[in-house]
Amino acid sequence: MAAYQLVVNGVARTVEAQPDTPLLWILRDTLNLPGTKYGCGRGLCGSCTIHFNGAPLRSCMLPVAAAEGAAITTIEGLSPGGLNPLQEAWCEHDVPQCGYCQAGQIMTAAALLRDRPDPTDAEIDEALAGNLCRCGTHVRIRAAVKAAALRLQQEASA
């Protein structure tokens, strides 16, 4: 066991863990942030996507020892003041079925929109290609990302 200094959702946290513990389980079990989901444990499904210094990352593949010093954002910290446009669009388009993958989808989409405020369909498909949805909400995910992008553009030009 060793102590690790993490910055999660803007808050400094010290956690005791084995160095190979994936950040996913630190978030879920140690820090009680269950929004980041376990789906595959091998970086295949995207359910555990977080932002690591702003970039989307699979937290099931990141040892806690490698997470020290980075700015880590989870779905719980994505928009602490209320829903962000993606979360609103997800509700407006009633995207979820079971909902299990959706936090990961939103985290990936949020990183996409930060880099590409006006993404093409192909860019949306590519960015979210690694986020699996077992229920098949694909067409609604696409529509919600586009709606959120539009809203962000309107806000930017307002």
Add this chain to the structure above:
Amino acid sequence: MNPASTPLTRRDFIRVGSLAGGGFVLSLALPGALGQPAGALDDTARIFTPSPFIKITPEGIITILAKNPETGQGVKTSLPMIVAEELDADFSTIVIEQAGLRDDVGAQFAGGSRSTPDNYLLLRRAGATARAMLIAAAAQTWNVRTGELTTENGRVIHTASGRSLSYGELATTAATLPIPDERNVRLKDESEFRVLGSRVGGVDNPAIVTGAALFGIDQRLPGMVYAAYEKCPVFGGRVIRANLEEIKALPGVLDAFIIEGTTDITGLLPGVAIVADSTWSAFSAKAKLRVEWDERAAAGHSSAAYAAQAADLARGRGAQLRHDGDVDAAFASAAKTVEADYFYPFLNHATLEPQGCTAWAKDGGIEFWTTSQTPGPGRDLVANTFNLPKEKLKLNLVRAGGGFGRRLRNDYMVEVAAIALRVNAPVKLTWTREDDMRHCFFRPAGFHHLRGAVDASGRLSAWHNHFVTFGYHSTQSPAPSAGMSPDELPARFIPNYRLEQSLISTIVPTGPLRAPGSNGLAFVMQGFIDELAHAAGRDPVEFRLELLGEDRLVPPTGGRGVPYDTGRMKGVIRLAAEKSGWGQPLPKGEGRGVAFHFSHQGYVAMVARVAVSPAGVLQVKHVTVATDVGPIINLSGAENQIQGSVIDGLSMAWFQEITYERGRTVQSNFHDYPLLRLGDAPEIGVHFLQSDNPPTGLGEPGYPVVPPAICNAIFAACGKRIRSLPITKNDLRWS
């Protein structure tokens, strides 16, 4: 503490309500009132609780109980909508509370697309009874006749005097009134519906998009420990010995022990449990586990061996399940005949949330937080396995990250119970993805040796099917979900029909997957009908409409089951053809395919449009689905179920196959059991033919038509006939 029933979903953040009318209704939940546990409110005389389904406080908080397990099929939203409709309350202001397993709300399960048909009248009556009592309370308050009163959006209105009272203001008076016989309470005319048929967003959406603790895997209890469970990779194998001392010495591990288990394949299977201080400690210790298993059952059980046995069996005769007319004579006089072997593989449900459960053994009983689709049978299984009285078992029903039939079985409940009974603390069992992929009640594979004939007039005249399927340790009776009804289409619709069946004995556990039976059979029947249509030189839509014949109810053979309404089926076929532009020219390399199927009381037709490049690359461009399940409860949820069925069906048809070697599952994770990626999703047109038949469920009937519609479109595009799934095993190159 009870995390499942705490209304986390509505507390502390803005709630997104009804999407009806294009609006986006935001309302702030009242913190104090909702934060109180439900049980504390129930006993108060001030609260109006005319049934378990409805609770109205004097402060105006209306709570509706969501009775069935929510697995993503939308019943936590749609069933309360039915209550709210008859109650005549604004759905966006209602608090939805998930029920635990109880004995006063009717059967609680998520299966067979039964939630809507089984609960529609029950829940309408519950809402209407409450509304009648609120009207009676207002009549008493104002000393007027009930006939002078109307309701709207949670208020009783006396139009003559211009007075109105909210349901909250009437709650305490209503609570003193006798509950009328619900059968005598007037139900709304469907023309009066305001809630039903509208678009309502899922009630848990705000919690989902903010990452609130909601799912089975999210449960957390004070002092909770974490468990993993290793079972024999060979189905039915037992533990001989394991390196338990080594495992117990690993960091974070609290205990490791062998569970002897039972021989019930759906119950507690033998294995090794590891209890630790975190999920990761349990998982990493499990990876270091060395178990010597008794694997004697494995010999001869592989996908290759099954295929060889099926080929042998198909050459001979099987047990005759049905014979109509004179099949041999019809073949002798046929204008055209076609012979083909069809195959569909074993499948895993692959719910994105792996199986697992949380349990706390205390006071001679166990409390569960379970994602089971069948909590009642789950409780029975635990009671029988551990010889515990049912009343000492409490089940909280927690949102599941997908079900698809996997959670109809309750193996994870007895596993966690066995661990909880040994550990003096709450325990959460989580399966790894690899556990989940390898240990399933798999959709059984099926082999169909088919012969079909068309007569000189181009009509389907004879059909012979030798169906080779599986028995669980049996060659006499089909394994769960491996059988086939002798009424399966085109039986009953053609004069000469023969169905034979042979069984391969397997050790593989099988069970229902979304639209069980239908999910494989529709591919075979609708594919082969397509082959015969082309052999006859007929349009595939016209050929199918002719097969169904006049509009009529075709009864099930022997009177068991539901009749087949050809008019409803022809209606959705015509609608799908019309909306898809059936018959309009397409570029070279593109094609349309049609399929229809009746299951779970739903009539569904689909037209797919695909492109196949000369290099054999498939692109599914557009899918049109027409469905008749009667009136729609929640239009948004209903469309979501159909869209999801299409995507799910595409994943299944295109990529998915479970295989076995040496008695164990080969696949282990999403790299070798893929799901459709976003870029491969087609546009999907969803159309409901809202007939005035009683409403039925939508979780399942949209799924079976997908593989045949896609495969028939591939044939139309490039001339390659897919007779074996998944599509990726087929060479689609053409020139």
